[in-house]
Amino acid sequence: MNVIKRSGKEVPFDATKITRAISKANAEYSELSAEQISTIVNRIIASCAKLKRSVGIEEIQDMVENNLIRANAYQVAKHYIKYRYQKQIERQQNTTDAQILSTVNLENEEVKQENSNKNPVILSTQRDYVAGLVSRDLTDRYLLPAEITKAHQQGIIHFHDSDYFIHREHNCCLMNLDDMLQNGTVINGTMIERPHTFSTACNIATQIMAQIASNQYGGQTITLTHLAPFVDSSRQKIRQDVIEELKDAVFSDKEKTIEDAVRSRVRQEVRRGVRIMQYQINTLLTCNGQAPFVSINMYLNEAKDPQLKDDLALIIEEVLLQRIEGVKNEAGMWITPAFPKLLYVLEEDNITPESKYWYLTELAAKCTAKRMVPDYISEKKMLEYKINEKGGRDCYPCMGCRSFLTPDRTMKLGNIANAKNYVEGQPKYYGRLTA
Numbered sequence: 001m002n003v004i005k006r007s008g009k010e011v012p013f014d015a016t017k018i019t020r021a022i023s024k025a026n027a028e029y030s031e032l033s034a035e036q037i038s039t040i041v042n043r044i045i046a047s048c049a050k051l052k053r054s055v056g057i058e059e060i061q062d063m064v065e066n067n068l069i070r071a072n073a074y075q076v077a078k079h080y081i082k083y084r085y086q087k088q089i090e091r092q093q094n095t096t097d098a099q100i101l102s103t104v105n106l107e108n109e110e111v112k113q114e115n116s117n118k119n120p121v122i123l124s125t126q127r128d129y130v131a132g133l134v135s136r137d138l139t140d141r142y143l144l145p146a147e148i149t150k151a152h153q154q155g156i157i158h159f160h161d162s163d164y165f166i167h168r169e170h171n172c173c174l175m176n177l178d179d180m181l182q183n184g185t186v187i188n189g190t191m192i193e194r195p196h197t198f199s200t201a202c203n204i205a206t207q208i209m210a211q212i213a214s215n216q217y218g219g220q221t222i223t224l225t226h227l228a229p230f231v232d233s234s235r236q237k238i239r240q241d242v243i244e245e246l247k248d249a250v251f252s253d254k255e256k257t258i259e260d261a262v263r264s265r266v267r268q269e270v271r272r273g274v275r276i277m278q279y280q281i282n283t284l285l286t287c288n289g290q291a292p293f294v295s296i297n298m299y300l301n302e303a304k305d306p307q308l309k310d311d312l313a314l315i316i317e318e319v320l321l322q323r324i325e326g327v328k329n330e331a332g333m334w335i336t337p338a339f340p341k342l343l344y345v346l347e348e349d350n351i352t353p354e355s356k357y358w359y360l361t362e363l364a365a366k367c368t369a370k371r372m373v374p375d376y377i378s379e380k381k382m383l384e385y386k387i388n389e390k391g392g393r394d395c396y397p398c399m400g401c402r403s404f405l406t407p408d409r410t411m412k413l414g415n416i417a418n419a420k421n422y423v424e425g426q427p428k429y430y431g432r433l434t435a
Helices: 015-026 034-051 057-070 074-092 097-104 109-114 123-143 146-153 162-167 177-182 198-213 229-245 254-283 306-325 358-371 379-385
Strands: 002-004 010-012 171-174 185-187 190-192 217-223 294-298 341-346 375-378
Touching: 002 057, 015 034, 015 057, 015 074, 034 057, 057 074, 097 123, 123 146, 123 162, 177 185, 177 198, 185 198, 198 217, 198 229, 198 254, 229 254, 229 306, 254 306, 294 306, 306 341, 306 358, 341 358, 341 379, 375 379
Parallel strands: 171 217, 217 294, 294 341, 341 375
Antiparallel strands: 002 010, 185 190
């Protein structure tokens, strides 16, 4: 059994320290006999053992207080609580030094166990944790009301992500990938113009994801519908290349030969683009040392044009196929990648065996059986419950945690992001919203 100290360092449990602390508090009042002190210590040992995990020092001190009161040793309990409070005040003068040193020395068990998506050995992760320790200290002492800080420390409530609270940064977004790809975007002062192929669009999309992840806290969701137009861009380029390659060739059905070649190469292009996204999302590290927390929405009915919907279906199929396959780890074994999270919308076009895209739902089910993704969203239920001020019914993506951000369904925020694809008087679903 181990104890996690305030610095985060994990050390072996030592019951003699509890005995010593109670004995010191009891010295002035002699309310407890040696036998009673031993009984209290044994109760605390038993309570810690029941947790079946490492126990925090504050948890042990809470147990001491409760057991002193239970033993009717009120003067001893008062002395112990007063001493504990005085030490807490002293620690508040500078609470971060020991935690920072234990973090950079890889001794802080709390940090090492805090987030499975972060590797505490990586320098960028350590820098993020060190900055977070300073931010958390300032948040506890200056930014939050004292009663909130106290309640958090006592475990009555949990104030989430206090290490990022000082920055007042955005938390989660539905990325307006359509605007950034169709109208261009700027990354690190460099203008990125509209891509001409699907694979290039996927490459740019992952660079955007990394930039967003490094400048906000939380996840981001894209929709594959915003990438679908670039399948046809690739198709047109590929067709021109094939025609040029076969201009002097003679075939009995030259047009069919050309279309077969185009179809094959388009599928290869889609496979290449999806693979770029999968591998870049899982290998790019943001400024805090973890992969971007990205979710991908797959919603066929979002594409109104028949050709666009077929191209979207082609992308969805490839995403599911590659997720079923997985990625190789350092031992060469095929494993389930952490990201992107997959969101699959069930709708009229894919919900019954007679529907056109039923094969995608079957593929999604196979993917779920092997990789535990995608998550499923009911278009029917969303249209039933998500009604905007004009009476329109909405279906839009959620985050990877299944939380739904609040779009501008009131149509009153206006074009606060200066998006070039903004339509006045229409609900806004993508971009920085109201959450």
